[in-house]
Amino acid sequence: MSWWHVLLLFAAGVGGGLCGSIAGLASLTTYPALLLVGLPPVTANVTNTVALVLNGVGSVSASLPELRGQRAAVIRLVPAALLGGAAGAALLLTIPAEGFEKAVPLLLAASAVLIALPQGEHVADGPPSVTRRVVESLCVLAICVYGGFFGAAAGVLMLALFLRMGSEALAHANATKNVVLGVANGVAAVVFAVFADVEWLAVVPLGLGCLVGSRLGPAIVRRAPARPVRLAIALAGLVLAVKLGVDAYG
Template identity: 60%
Template sequence: MSVLEFLFLVAAGVGAGLTGSIAGLASLVSYPALLATGLPPVTANVTNTVALVLNAVGSVSASRPELRGQGRRLRPLLAAAVLGGTTGAVLLLLTPSDAFERIVPWLIAGASAAILVQRPPRELAADGVAHAPPRDPRWLPLGTFAVTIYGGYFGAAAGVLLLAMYLLTTGEGLPRGNAMKNVVLGVANGVAALGFVVLADVAWSAALPLALGFFVGGRIGPRVVRRAPQAALRTVIAVAGLGLAVHLGIQAYT
């Protein structure tokens, strides 16, 4: 790998890490960057998942204020993420990707639209229209398991699906919901990455600079979420997700 390619992947990792820790769209940046260096699709996917572990390390370490008091809630979700990430990694190694490629754009579009139209919990409460639910729905670990299967399998916009689910069901605002998403997705990616390191072909010369960028971008992202106007940021996330859904849909159906 040339010095230029190394620097290109570091820069792509920073952009992807920032995008991923804010909106769950890291692979929108990092996966095409790996393809641009000449890696074949499956190797690029595996390498991307391994490098994403550093995005989770960066974003979770910067999200401690938002994670306070969420330990009890996160335990069943993390168990579901371990099972989902493992299942997704096995599916990637054993099955073709056609079915997932055709379903995922619709899931991403639905999740993004839900983020776009949902009013923030504080606004709803102020109007007396609705209040945050007193407890998370019992099916939330099952939903987390389903999404993290896709996260371990491919992962592009798995974070959008998780973020939408957590915002719509927990009554949390964007900073705390985003922190939940970063932890859960990080565990799912970590489990899948461990399997890929053992069983698949990882392009380490590409994974290392990408991971370095992921870490830096992941550290910056939660600070942006903490300070940015929440309504505007939700709109940006939703529109970016819809754009990705269209992009993946064109790839899947043409």
């Protein structure tokens, strides 16, 4: 791996950390960077998942003030995150590489559309009922399966879920999302580290960049106009999805 590749991956990691803070979509910059340095799709995906562990570390550490008082909710959702992340990783390792390569453009396109959609904030009235808690846990499980399998836009889905079903405000929903997805991603990363072909030389610069970006993100997001940035990210994702689709189906 050349120095140019190292710098590219570090820059993509910083961008991924920032994108994750703005829109919950770190993989939209990190995964394409791994493809650009020559990794095949499945190897790029598992390497990306391992590197994003540091993105989770940075995001959670930056969210500690908002996590106060959310211990019970986090503990309740962690089992679903653990199971979902492991199941998604197992699914990725069992399907043919060609099948994953053809699924990626569709996943990226859907992720880009999700990132462009406005996210309203809905605060539920009163404490969550048993039914709402069960539905929320099942939705978390499904999103974490997807997160362990591919991951792009999993943060968008999770944030939308917590805003519409939980009682917390945006900052608190985002903090909970960081923990839950961090757990799911961490479990998937362990599975990939043991059973998959991880490109460790790429993990280091990409992961360090993610750590820096995820720590800087909250401060930058407070001053940046979020909507134009989200639309720019979505447009880039759609362009990439079209290119990968042409390569996979052409």
